[in-house]
Amino acid sequence: MIGLIDYGAGNLNSLLKALKYLGFPAQLISSPPATKNFDRLIIPGVGSFASALDELKRREILPFLTEWLEAGKPLLGICLGLQLLSHGSQEAPGIEGLACFPGSCERLKAPKVPHIGWNEVEVIKEDPIFDGFPEKSHFYFVHSFALTEVSPLTLAITDYGLIFSSVIKKGRVYGCQFHPEKSGPIGLKFLKNWVEKC
Amino acid sequence: MLTLRIIPCLDMDEGFVVKGRRFRDLKRVGDPVSLARRYYLEGADEIVFLDVGATVKSRRIMIEVVEKISAEIFIPLTAGGGIKTVEDIRSLLLAGADKVSLCTAAVENPSLIAEASSRFGSQCVVISIDAARAKNSWHVFTHGGQVDTGLEAIEWAKTAEKLGAGEILLNSIDQDGMGTGYDLELLRRIGEAVKIPVIASGGGGELGHIYDAVILGRADAVLLASAFHFGTLTIPQVKEFLRTKGVNVR
Structure with missing residues (x-):
């Protein structure tokens, strides 16, 4: 079972629908x-x-989440989810991320x-999450902030005014800045790879 | 680099896709689910659904269609037509829309833009501007192109941006359904006036029109209805053409 962290903001429907379409139970x-x-x-x-x-x-989910991360269990942060997994953001100065x-x-x-729109994701480090992908593919982005640090953990980069990490991985924790659930067939493949191979 | 978005638009009335000219003479052209499925497989970058029926029944069917389509089509979906309240927006988002398009209600009640963008995020608020030439400027029309509000289109675009609109969907009433090209001057003027993406709509009938909208009109996305529905153009053909012209597409 895949757990979707619900912090009350986003419309989680499309992600639920994509997982359902792929046949992965989620809650x-x-x-x-x-x-x-x-x-x-x-x-x-x-x-x-x-x-x-x-x-x-407020929802007391944070301890569950930190425990999960400490145990090194599989997790995927999408868009703001990726950003929350970094050390912080210019959007909220002084607040420590995960x-x-x-x-x-x-x-x-x-x-x-x-x-806003489809931009190129260039794989710079091979990973099972990209199995069956060309070297460059387009994914759908909607965001104003990004993880601009490109570190050895960065798997793919994207250029929009500046270069940022569009896919990153530490152990079994992945982050992607685009929305795979809105990126058509290749986005679905990305989610499928994550569940089946990562 | 960001790609130019090609967006098919489905105008709907009581569950059927319809299309007219200059917002009149609507004819039924197909079933929304099968058309959306076809456009998705052909590589559409987004799909827009507009309920032009504006009856209670038509709106209810629209929500059902969005629900059905979002269960099998995984690209951004925009829904609009007849939206009046934040609750209307909420029910479309819950049905599976990613963005909503506001037209008449936004003009009559501009605070709806601010309310919607603070509640759901500006990325999901598209302001649809139906504009027609009036001497040396363009006026905003509402109620499906029936009512001239006298409002200046360029000023209205700026106001909408300030209130929190995430994108502008710019329809030229003069060009709608004519297949003779977009209103390039209107496009460029609005594009220069705002910093949010502008989607060109109304008049696209040939490959050259789309190229002109991007290069001369500086559109961030182009919307097509008749040309795709009637098969004059296909999405792969448009993308291939733009690619050979050096325009970045997916």
């Missing part, structure tokens, strides 16, 4: 879960950095922000 986690039936977690991404963290605290990925997030520097 929302809106309070500390009583069961241990989850083998994977997704932190989906819509909303703002500070309010997402506040809501995770600090799994190195660096913190900066506001994009481009004539048009937010970055």
